Amino acid sequence: MFAVLAVARKVSGAWIALLSLLALAACGMTLPSGGPSVNTSRPIPVALLVPGGSDNAADATLATSLENAARLAMAELDGVVIDLRVYNTAADATTASAMATKAVSDGAKIILGPVYAGNANAAGLAVANRGINVLAFSNNTDIAGGNVFVLGHTFQSTANRLVGYAANQDKGNILIVHANSPAENAGRSSIERAIASTPATLAGIASFELSQTGIINALPEISAQVRDTGAQSIFLTSGTDGAIPFLAGLLPENGVKPTETQYIGLQRFDIPATAMSLPGLQGGWFALPDQDLNAQFLARYEARYGTQPHPIAGLAYDGIAAIGALASTGQSDALTTTALTQPQGFAGVNGVFRLRGDGTNERGLAVATIEEGQVVILEPAPRSFAGAGF
Structure with a gap:
């Protein structure tokens, strides 16, 4: 049985019940060959490229928030251990390229980040011939394709x-x-x-x-x-x-x-x-996005770190959750392109999402309106890709 979001070990029973509702499964799923080979019985080497090291204080704050969210996701995985290595790109494309190359030389089997489109494009190009996929935090679909996937809302x-x-x-x-x-x-x-x-x-x-x-x-x-x-x-x-x-x-x-x-x-x-x-x-x-799931993520993040996350920090959580879910299959080809783009998708902190073969993504969203100055949900976000809106 392939569950797309591993159930958390260290969270409340209500959250576990909710994750049970969210889990999308593909029984007897066989993942493709090719791409990076991983030993799922050992910690999975994952590189996280963040914009730390620039002269911009906002980049430093964002870098910290992304790393925190990734580590929160790691703590909530069940049966999968992630070996997270963090690399600062200084929000610079040349540095991002160099850090991606270093990360793969250090053993990374997949890269999370960077944030900015130009940096993500440079990182993807740097490791394209190494068979390593990049899950960027950008929402710019112009850079999507090949080994680069964008996790941002499009x-x-x-x-x-x-x-x-x-x-x-x-x-x-x-x-x-x-x-x-x-x-x-x-x-x-x-x-x-x-x-x-x-x-x-x-x-x-x-x-x-x-x-x-x-x-x-x-x-x-x-x-x-x-x-x-x-x-x-x-x-x-x-x-x-x-x-x-x-x-x-x-x-x-x-x-x-x-x-x-x-x-x-x-x-x-x-x-x-x-x-x-x-x-x-x-x-x-x-x-x-799914406001109930987002609110629960915000609460768990604040309980752990004492502050609210950056608005896009949840993308780092989603990336780790997807990697963990794929690695839980126990198969060595769990991080190939075909595995990442399996149609059942994943359940993240903003709702269900799936990666597409063209490097873009599809997310389950709610439809809302404004009534008397308040948000009213007209149709809730789907909890699976068989739900409303798909």
């Missing part, structure tokens, strides 16, 4: 979840509204791909220059497109730290009322908390 997972939900709610005729920026152009493309793979339809695409003037100038065209196409929903790629506050305030004044046209956000509407008071976001849809 636009594509969010777009897939929300487009599918919109289609199921008979609000699947979607107008995409995005700023002309590299990130939001990537978000637009993710939504287009999601629409193409569901019963939803693309009503059109409206763009604007990323400035207050650019937004104001684009509003008449956006309003006209909603009216002329009969769009049931507008899918906004901007975040609350960008254009969303302007759009949420000005779109209703220009005839695109949230009571008539469904607002959908590629980025979360609840961060920061003050965004939830924006009238235009009331009733808007967005996606977020």
Whole structure:
């Protein structure tokens, strides 16, 4: 029996019961040959590449938080021992390449990290001919592929979840509204791909220059497109730290009322908390990770380390949990690419996730809305890849 998340030894009975519900199994699973060979009866050598050693204090804090989360995961594995070796990259691509090479020379069978896309790409290239996989903490899918997998939450997972939900709610005729920026152009493309793979339809695409003037100038065209196409929903790629506050305030004044046209956000509407008071976001849809599991992770992390983790620290926990689950099979080829991409996926601190053959990932997300300034879950995150949203 192959359980994708090993049950914790040193946590409460309630957490153990929850993990039992989360476990995804593949009975009689046979892992492929090729790739790194591991002796699962001995500690598994794992390299953790973190951005420590740079001149940026935030990098040092992030490095500590990632290492703490990884060690928390190690303490909660059952029957698998990880030999974690930590390497500082100084948030520099050249150093990341050198540290990845050193880690493999030191015996690492898999690499967790680095964080930044350029560093992760450099690390992956450095060890590609050594048959070693890299589970990066980036969410930049441009670097994914070959021996590099991104663990970060991607636009594509969010777009897939929300487009599918919109289609199921008979609000699947979607107008995409995005700023002309590299990130939001990537978000637009993710939504287009999601629409193409569901019963939803693309009503059109409206763009604007990323400035207050650019937004104001684009509003008449956006309003006209909603009216002329009969769009049931507008899918906004901007975040609350960008254009969303302007759009949420000005779109209703220009005839695109949230009571008539469904607002959908590629980025979360609840961060920061003050965004939830924006009238235009009331009733808007967005996606977020499994909040129950995340809350339990935060509580266990704080109990162990006396502080809250960095927002992406859970990715380090997920990486160790996945490695531990694969190693628990006892097979020497447990860390090959095919093993990492097995379709049952893994259960992590933010919910279920699985790695895809193209180096990207798919995560189980909840659909939420804002009601009277509070987050309300419309459809919970699935607890398996046979659940809602898949």
